[in-house]
Structure formats: C-alpha cells, structure tokens
Amino acid sequence: MKFFTSKEVREKFYLKIKSKYRFVIMNNDTFEEKFSFRLSPLNIFVTIGSTVILLIIATTYIIAFTPLREYIPGYANVHIQEGFRSLKLKVDSIEETTKEKDLYIQNIKNIIQGSNIEENIPETYKNIQEENDLIKDKDKNKNIGIGENVNTNILAYLYFFKPVNGIISNFYNPSDNHYGIDIVTKQNEYVKSVLKGTVIFSDWTNDGGNVIIIQHEANILSVYKHNSMLLKKAGEYVEEGVPIAIVGNTGQITTGLHLHFELWYDSNPVNPQDYINFN
Known part of the structure; x- marks a missing residue:
C-alpha cells in the first residue's frame, strides 16, 4: 500500500x-x-x-x-409608528379636553345649586400642544380668578336682549358669591333669552327653584332662576328675545317675586349691567 x-x-x-x-x-x-x-x-x-x-x-x-424591510418580521412600519404617535397625542389631548369639559359641567352644576365655583382651571399638557399642531392654545386653561382678569372684549360687540323688564334690587357682587343680578318685576312677566342658543338645563333645583340655562356662541352662558314656569326644555334651540320662562318666586334662596339673572363668559361670571341696558 x-x-x-x-x-x-x-x-x-x-x-x-x-x-x-x-x-x-x-x-x-x-x-x-x-x-x-x-x-x-x-x-x-x-x-x-x-x-x-x-x-x-x-x-x-x-x-x-x-x-421592503417593513415586510420582515421584527421591523416596524415607519408610517404605522407615526400613526401610533399621532393617535397617542390625540388621545392625550382628548383626555385633557374631557377633564376641562367635566370641570365646565361641574361649574354649571355649582351655578344651579348656588355652590362655590371652581376658580382654577387645570393646565393642559403643554408638551403635547407643542408636538401636536392640531391642539390649539386656550386662554381658559390659565389660572383665572372668578370674575377677575377675564378678557370680555367679544361681549362688547354683541347685542343682548333684556331678559325681563323691571328694577334691579340686588347687584352683581362676586366677592359675596352673588354672581348675577336680581330683577324685581310684575307677576306673570315673560323671561326672554338674551341671545340665541341651546337650552342645556331646564329643571327644578332646591335653591334656585325652576332654573333654565342657555349655552350661546363664543362660550357664553346665561342663567335664569326662580321662575314660576319653564317654557323650554333641555336640548331646544331658542332665538334671542324668545320667551323661555315666566317670572316667579320658587326655590329656597328667594325673598320675593324676581328673576335672578347671571351671565357667564369662558367659565367666569361677568356683570350683566356692563353689557345689557336695564333702563
């Protein structure tokens, strides 16, 4: 071998x-x-x-x-990532907006019940606002004292109907938690809407009696208390000057036949006499 x-x-x-x-x-x-x-x-x-x-x-x-790498398991789609990020920002902004709406509704309930109003509105997520171009800055998200430092320029350009004919017996005094004015008038006088808008509350409360609240444009709210009868229901749309109730003396916090009228702008009370001629 x-x-x-x-x-x-x-x-x-x-x-x-x-x-x-x-x-x-x-x-x-x-x-x-x-x-x-x-x-x-x-x-x-x-x-x-x-x-x-x-x-x-x-x-x-x-x-x-x-x-093509997006079709390989383990590689994420760039557009999907951007979509998830955008959705996250929108969810965060919706969550914060919901909180603001809840506070707004709570303040409406406080108005109806005659309770103290939340003076401070929470700050929004500023970082989210900077990243999401769809989120707009809102002045109402700043800390604002009730009845103080409220930009009411828009109210000066609106024409308000007088809610009822009569004499003012108690004036606007937010320091004493009196966020409106009391107007003494004759019996069976019609209460009229000061602006066109949608009725958001029309029911009985212990303190205010028969109360009706109307949401107007530009975040304006009008409140009418102590009515003997309510002529409009929640959800109805009313024009300015249309009768919505009849003056009365209902509720626990009342001293006689009169209308307690409040005007709110951007979740803050304003003096109705500054914008409505009651003469």
Whole structure:
C-alpha cells in the first residue's frame, strides 16, 4: 500500500481542482455541438462563492435601505409608528379636553345649586400642544380668578336682549358669591333669552327653584332662576328675545317675586349691567 506525503496530497488536490473540463451541449440526433465552455472545480467554487457574497450584500442593502424591510418580521412600519404617535397625542389631548369639559359641567352644576365655583382651571399638557399642531392654545386653561382678569372684549360687540323688564334690587357682587343680578318685576312677566342658543338645563333645583340655562356662541352662558314656569326644555334651540320662562318666586334662596339673572363668559361670571341696558 502506497502512502502519500502531505506535500504530495496538496499537489494532487491543486491539480484536481485546476483540471480543465469541457461542458458541451450537443444535438441529440446529429451530435452537432451547439454550446460549450471550459470550466474547472476552482472556477465553479469561485463563481458560487461570489454569487453567495453578492446575494448577502444585496439582501443586507434591501433590509437596511429600502421599504421592503417593513415586510420582515421584527421591523416596524415607519408610517404605522407615526400613526401610533399621532393617535397617542390625540388621545392625550382628548383626555385633557374631557377633564376641562367635566370641570365646565361641574361649574354649571355649582351655578344651579348656588355652590362655590371652581376658580382654577387645570393646565393642559403643554408638551403635547407643542408636538401636536392640531391642539390649539386656550386662554381658559390659565389660572383665572372668578370674575377677575377675564378678557370680555367679544361681549362688547354683541347685542343682548333684556331678559325681563323691571328694577334691579340686588347687584352683581362676586366677592359675596352673588354672581348675577336680581330683577324685581310684575307677576306673570315673560323671561326672554338674551341671545340665541341651546337650552342645556331646564329643571327644578332646591335653591334656585325652576332654573333654565342657555349655552350661546363664543362660550357664553346665561342663567335664569326662580321662575314660576319653564317654557323650554333641555336640548331646544331658542332665538334671542324668545320667551323661555315666566317670572316667579320658587326655590329656597328667594325673598320675593324676581328673576335672578347671571351671565357667564369662558367659565367666569361677568356683570350683566356692563353689557345689557336695564333702563
């Protein structure tokens, strides 16, 4: 048995992979040579290796620099990420807006019940407002004292109907928790809406008796208390000057036949005499 040295084995291997072969394609009937080329095991190895390397490079490029990577498990879609971020901002802003609405509704309940009004409105998420162009800054989100430092310029450009004919017996005094005026008038006098708007409350309360509240444009609210009869229901739309109730003397906090009238702007009470001529 013949043994080969390592050098002889290497030489034999090199000769084997460098050996030339001829690949021929022939016509089966005529044996005419149609196509042929020479190759060697080394050429085949180099060709296959180069192809694999090129495929790896191409796949890496596709994964790293083209949108096709989004179809590979584990890679998130950029548009989906942006969509989730946008939805998160909207949810946060809706949550904060809901809190403000809850505070607004609570203040309406306080007005109806004659309770103290929340003086401070919570700050909104300022960082969210900066990131989300759809979120607008609102002045009402600042800390505002009841009846103080309220920008009421818009009210000066509106024409308010007089709610009822009569004489003012008790004036606006927020320091004494009297957020409106009392108007003494004759019996069965109609109470009229000062502006067009939607009735948001029309019912009985212990302190105010028959109370009706109307939401107007520009975040204006008008309140009418101690009525003997309510002529409009919650949800109804009324025009300015339309009768909505009849003056009365209902409720626990009353001293006689009169209308207690309040005017609110941006969740803050304002003096009705500044904008309505009661003469």
